[in-house]
Amino acid sequence: GEDVEQSLFLSVREGDSSVINCTYTDSSSTYLYWYKQEPGAGLQLLTYIFSNMDMKQDQRLTVLLNKKDKHLSLRIADTQTGDSAIYFCAEMTQAGTALIFGKGTTLSVSS
Amino acid sequence: DTGVSQNPRHKITKRGQNVTFRCDPISEHNRLYWYRQTLGQGPEFLTYFQNEAQLEKSRLLSDRFSAERPKGSFSTLEIQRTEQGDSAMYLCASRGQDNQPQHFGDGTRLSIL
Numbered sequence: 001g002e003d004v005e006q007s008l009f010l011s012v013r014e015g016d017s018s019v020i021n022c023t024y025t026d027s028s029s030t031y032l033y034w035y036k037q038e039p040g041a042g043l044q045l046l047t048y049i050f051s052n053m054d055m056k057q058d059q060r061l062t063v064l065l066n067k068k069d070k071h072l073s074l075r076i077a078d079t080q081t082g083d084s085a086i087y088f089c090a091e092m093t094q095a096g097t098a099l100i101f102g103k104g105t106t107l108s109v110s111s
Numbered sequence: 112d113t114g115v116s117q118n119p120r121h122k123i124t125k126r127g128q129n130v131t132f133r134c135d136p137i138s139e140h141n142r143l144y145w146y147r148q149t150l151g152q153g154p155e156f157l158t159y160f161q162n163e164a165q166l167e168k169s170r171l172l173s174d175r176f177s178a179e180r181p182k183g184s185f186s187t188l189e190i191q192r193t194e195q196g197d198s199a200m201y202l203c204a205s206r207g208q209d210n211q212p213q214h215f216g217d218g219t220r221l222s223i224l
Contacts, residue, residue, distance in 0.1 A: 004153075031210075031212070033212060033213075035215070040220075041217055041218075042115075042117075042202055042215040042216050042217040042218045043154070043202065043204075043215040044215070045212050045213075045214060045215075048212050050210075088153050088154075090153075093156075095167070096209070097144075097156075097159045097166070097167050098144065098156035098159060098167070098169075099144075099146075099154070099156065099204075099213060100156075101153030101154050101155075102153050103151065103152055103153050104152075104153055
């Protein structure tokens, strides 16, 4: 079945780059997503990438996709304290309906 | 674009009571999703509507759970005879066309006493 795995914690200093990694199982996924969740809030869509792309850049965010290894990463440049949150990687189910989420990576940014 | 709206934000109830949550999707989004998120986990899919039709239900959606979207706009999720294990954040998301992402509301946090 479909599964998404992420490392659980990442700690960085303000101003450094953060790289959050994710692996997924469904090679037929057409889109892969990154969402951000702050305490007590819902999920905020950060960015997403179509499966025929290798990279997507959006301001401080860079997404890299390695389809062969089923590996997705999110790089946040110049990480700020406001970036502290839980980051979720998600893939679309084969049926193209629901999203399958990882358990989330907690990013802690220290000043 | 006012975003996905969910009410209430918090619900505290005693075990055995019934609860109902409401979700108002982004206007003109014809697809609506419900997810459940427990502490330390990612959201898990519960059910999916396209317009008023409920097209998919997860095995997590026991017979105590029911969801409706009567006019293809807002949706309700009802849980009957609540149990301790129902304590979670219930998230709603909506989506427009096939190539568009799902947008989430802020969720309803359910606490069972």
